[in-house]
Amino acid sequence: MSxxxxxxxxxxxxxxxxxxxxxxxxxxxxxxxxxxxxxLWQEIxxxxxxxxxxxxxxxxxxxxxxxxxxxxxxxDKVSRSMMFxxxxxxxxxxxxxxxxxxxxxxxxxxxxxxxxxxxxxSSVLNNVGFNLLWNSMLKPVYLVKPEFKRDSILRLxxxxxxxxIVYTIAALVAIWSPIMALIINxxxxxxxxxxxxRERF
Amino acid sequence: MSxxxxxxxxxxxxxxxxxxxxxxxxxxxxxxxxxxxxxLWQEIxxxxxxxxxxxxxxxxxxxxxxxxxxxxxxxDKVSRSMMFxxxxxxxxxxxxxxxxxxxxxxxxxxxxxxxxxxxxxSSVLNNVGFNLLWNSMLKPVYLVKPEFKRDSILRLxxxxxxxxIVYTIAALVAIWSPIMALIINxxxxxxxxxxxxRERF
Amino acid sequence: MSxxxxxxxxxxxxxxxxxxxxxxxxxxxxxxxxxxxxxLWQEIxxxxxxxxxxxxxxxxxxxxxxxxxxxxxxxDKVSRSMMFxxxxxxxxxxxxxxxxxxxxxxxxxxxxxxxxxxxxxSSVLNNVGFNLLWNSMLKPVYLVKPEFKRDSILRLxxxxxxxxIVYTIAALVAIWSPIMALIINxxxxxxxxxxxxRERF
Amino acid sequence: MSxxxxxxxxxxxxxxxxxxxxxxxxxxxxxxxxxxxxxLWQEIxxxxxxxxxxxxxxxxxxxxxxxxxxxxxxxDKVSRSMMFxxxxxxxxxxxxxxxxxxxxxxxxxxxxxxxxxxxxxSSVLNNVGFNLLWNSMLKPVYLVKPEFKRDSILRLxxxxxxxxIVYTIAALVAIWSPIMALIINxxxxxxxxxxxxRERF
Numbered sequence: 001m002s003x004x005x006x007x008x009x010x011x012x013x014x015x016x017x018x019x020x021x022x023x024x025x026x027x028x029x030x031x032x033x034x035x036x037x038x039x040l041w042q043e044i045x046x047x048x049x050x051x052x053x054x055x056x057x058x059x060x061x062x063x064x065x066x067x068x069x070x071x072x073x074x075x076d077k078v079s080r081s082m083m084f085x086x087x088x089x090x091x092x093x094x095x096x097x098x099x100x101x102x103x104x105x106x107x108x109x110x111x112x113x114x115x116x117x118x119x120x121x122s123s124v125l126n127n128v129g130f131n132l133l134w135n136s137m138l139k140p141v142y143l144v145k146p147e148f149k150r151d152s153i154l155r156l157x158x159x160x161x162x163x164x165i166v167y168t169i170a171a172l173v174a175i176w177s178p179i180m181a182l183i184i185n186x187x188x189x190x191x192x193x194x195x196x197x198r199e200r201f
Numbered sequence: 202m203s204x205x206x207x208x209x210x211x212x213x214x215x216x217x218x219x220x221x222x223x224x225x226x227x228x229x230x231x232x233x234x235x236x237x238x239x240x241l242w243q244e245i246x247x248x249x250x251x252x253x254x255x256x257x258x259x260x261x262x263x264x265x266x267x268x269x270x271x272x273x274x275x276x277d278k279v280s281r282s283m284m285f286x287x288x289x290x291x292x293x294x295x296x297x298x299x300x301x302x303x304x305x306x307x308x309x310x311x312x313x314x315x316x317x318x319x320x321x322x323s324s325v326l327n328n329v330g331f332n333l334l335w336n337s338m339l340k341p342v343y344l345v346k347p348e349f350k351r352d353s354i355l356r357l358x359x360x361x362x363x364x365x366i367v368y369t370i371a372a373l374v375a376i377w378s379p380i381m382a383l384i385i386n387x388x389x390x391x392x393x394x395x396x397x398x399r400e401r402f
Numbered sequence: 403m404s405x406x407x408x409x410x411x412x413x414x415x416x417x418x419x420x421x422x423x424x425x426x427x428x429x430x431x432x433x434x435x436x437x438x439x440x441x442l443w444q445e446i447x448x449x450x451x452x453x454x455x456x457x458x459x460x461x462x463x464x465x466x467x468x469x470x471x472x473x474x475x476x477x478d479k480v481s482r483s484m485m486f487x488x489x490x491x492x493x494x495x496x497x498x499x500x501x502x503x504x505x506x507x508x509x510x511x512x513x514x515x516x517x518x519x520x521x522x523x524s525s526v527l528n529n530v531g532f533n534l535l536w537n538s539m540l541k542p543v544y545l546v547k548p549e550f551k552r553d554s555i556l557r558l559x560x561x562x563x564x565x566x567i568v569y570t571i572a573a574l575v576a577i578w579s580p581i582m583a584l585i586i587n588x589x590x591x592x593x594x595x596x597x598x599x600r601e602r603f
Numbered sequence: 604m605s606x607x608x609x610x611x612x613x614x615x616x617x618x619x620x621x622x623x624x625x626x627x628x629x630x631x632x633x634x635x636x637x638x639x640x641x642x643l644w645q646e647i648x649x650x651x652x653x654x655x656x657x658x659x660x661x662x663x664x665x666x667x668x669x670x671x672x673x674x675x676x677x678x679d680k681v682s683r684s685m686m687f688x689x690x691x692x693x694x695x696x697x698x699x700x701x702x703x704x705x706x707x708x709x710x711x712x713x714x715x716x717x718x719x720x721x722x723x724x725s726s727v728l729n730n731v732g733f734n735l736l737w738n739s740m741l742k743p744v745y746l747v748k749p750e751f752k753r754d755s756i757l758r759l760x761x762x763x764x765x766x767x768i769v770y771t772i773a774a775l776v777a778i779w780s781p782i783m784a785l786i787i788n789x790x791x792x793x794x795x796x797x798x799x800x801r802e803r804f
Binding site for chain 3 (some may be wrong): 619690693694704717
């Protein structure tokens with residue numbers, strides 16, 4: 001009982017941080033100035049990179065929240081090192097809006113490469129966070145509920161390790177070919193979402 | 202038990218997002234500069250479009266939160282597709298402050314039409330979100346508690362479908378007659394609030 | 403059980419809104435520009451009105467949160483009209499940072515009067531909110547737990563009514579004598595805090 | 604039961620405030636303007652003080668949250684004076700981003716001294732907050748669960764008192780030797796984190 005209230009408090013704090021990170025880019029949508037309908041339409045349309053950034057950032061943080069939720073429903077205890085790992089993961093989450101806004105701003109520009117590299121690097125960092133969190137749930141204290149069997153543990157381990165490898169490759173590819181790196185990134189997303197929707201927990 | 206903790210975490214995350222979206226426009230209320238009482242009164246009065254936007258946005262997001270709350274009290278399980286639908290709905294909620302601020306800024310201006318169209322379109326998007334969320338509670342997994350009978354389900358279905366149709370009509374009307382579109386929108390609100398207050402759950 | 407989860411969700415949403423409102427004025431503390439220690443000290447000291455505003459706003463919203471908490475611990479059911487009243491109260495809470503910042507900015511200026519009037523008016527609005535919330539807990543549906551007896555109900559009723567009357571007088575006084583109005587306001591705070599600390603619930 | 608719901612509401616509100624404070628400095632990461640990859644890289648690298656500030660502020664607020672969490676898991680009741688003490692502590696938490704950003708901005712500048720003094724003073728204030736909170740859990744009402752024995756109470760008391768003394772010394776040292784003060788501060792952090800990781804609760 002005490003243990004489960006410990007766990008809910010970590011979840012509540014994490015949910016608060018996720019909720020703020022996911023809404024942060026809304027602040028970029030500023031009401032434009034215009035004197036007639038035509039100019040106002042043009043000004044609204046010029047907001048598209050902000051809207052793309054908001055959508056991308058919202059989508060990816062939502063997926064991160066779902067993964068976080070997924071890991072936490074497997075445990076019923078907490079440990080000090082898990083709290084640090086969770087803290088690091090949350091750090092990688094709150095910075096997501098910045099590289100996403102950078103990507104949306106520079107995607108169609110000559111200066112695309114740094115934006116894509118930073119974007120891919122932030123994905124790598126986030127995947128490092130999920131790997132550390134998952135590790136901290138397995139040791140030094142094993143926090144996973146007994147009902148979760150060895151093979152579902154292994155499947156999740158393989159999935160977080162695999163994600164880290166592919167995102168690291170994408171980040172390296174980004175240095176030479178930004179577009180190719182983005183294709184790898186978004187393929188992974190489509191794959192993950194379609195896999196998720198098939199599962200029915 | 203585990204299922205109900207799943208559900209409370211989705212609610213907690215959603216509540217965080219609603220709480221941020223509902224307070225966002227407060228940031229627009231900036232302390233004005235003035236040297237004497239008369240000028241300060243004038244500067245404070247010039248903030249009225251921001252105050253109208255804040256009130257409208259607060260009111261509509263509060264109503265959305267109540268509808269969300271209403272749907273969630275009918276279920277006791279969660280599903281992956283419901284989590285995606287809920288994510289989409291939250292996205293349509295966090296963007297509400299932007300079209301509302303746009304509307305408040307341009308309501309009395311020549312450039313009114315784009316602002317009203319965008320405002321009505323955001324209402325349509327939000328109603329699409331509520332329809333998707335409600336669908337995802339009925340299938341592929343039926344999440345509704347057995348105590349809710351067929352006719353209360355049907356009533357809610359009819360209400361979300363009806364809302365979507367009327368808001369879509371309002372958005373189309375907005376292209377030719379912005380004022381008429383706003384009248385339709387606000388009539389729906391008054392209707393909904395008066396109906397809500399009569400119910401005693 | 404279902405009823406109490408309803409109640410906790412309203413509390414969670416309200417807590418989120420309170421948490422955002424209470425931290426909002428931190429955004430006004432911007433890192434100043436300076437080239438040597440002496441100038442930097444001067445620039446830091448020039449931030450004092452922002453710091454005063456932050457402290458005042460934090461203090462008063464904390465007190466509001468405690469009053470809200472106090473009312474909610476007396477009920478174990480929810481009603482639709484209580485949800486509307488709670489929504490209105492939250493609205494009066496999120497605007498608090500604005501009049502407080504206005505007050506801190508203009509307290510020592512010639513243009514003091516409008517700032518004090520707006521500040522006192524926002525207190526009145528907030529007290530109207532607490533009165534509506536408390537009314538909505540007594541009727542149309544009586545939501546208070548049976549363990550709370552008639553005299554504690556009456557005491558709370560008298561206290562919210564009394565607060566509204568005194569704050570309204572302060573707001574009217576503010577039009578002619580801003581300083582006198584502030585003295586009334588802060589006396590009430592000191593009274594309330596000293597009374598609270600004597601209680602031991 | 605009622606008591607424990609009182610406690611969870613204070614935790615939920617505190618978690619919301621912590622979550623906002625911890626993400627606040629993300630708002631400083633603004634997308635820079637550039638026309639070619641090289642300039643964009645330079646502009647991104649110029650964001651380093653903001654990134655250092657964000658990391659420091661995130662790290663220290665995370666540690667504060669863990670300490671807060673640690674104290675609250677020892678109690679199962681609430682008192683009015685504990686709520687005031689908790690409010691004061693939260694106030695010292697939300698201002699952390701400001702001195703941290705100040706430190707990051709002026710660390711390599713001539714004007715370092717005021718920034719370090721303010722940073723150390725904010726640590727002192729925060730430690731005062733933790734001392735007041737812990738005191739308020741011991742008296743006037745003793746809120747600690749009976750399962751926590753005299754020696755773990757004493758250990759925590761000694762730890763919060765010791766922290767306050769060392770941080771106060773660091774703040775005084777900062778007036779003459781900013782660098783020495785920072786070394787004291789960060790040594791305490793490293794000590795605390797390494798001690799925490801050894802514990803396995």
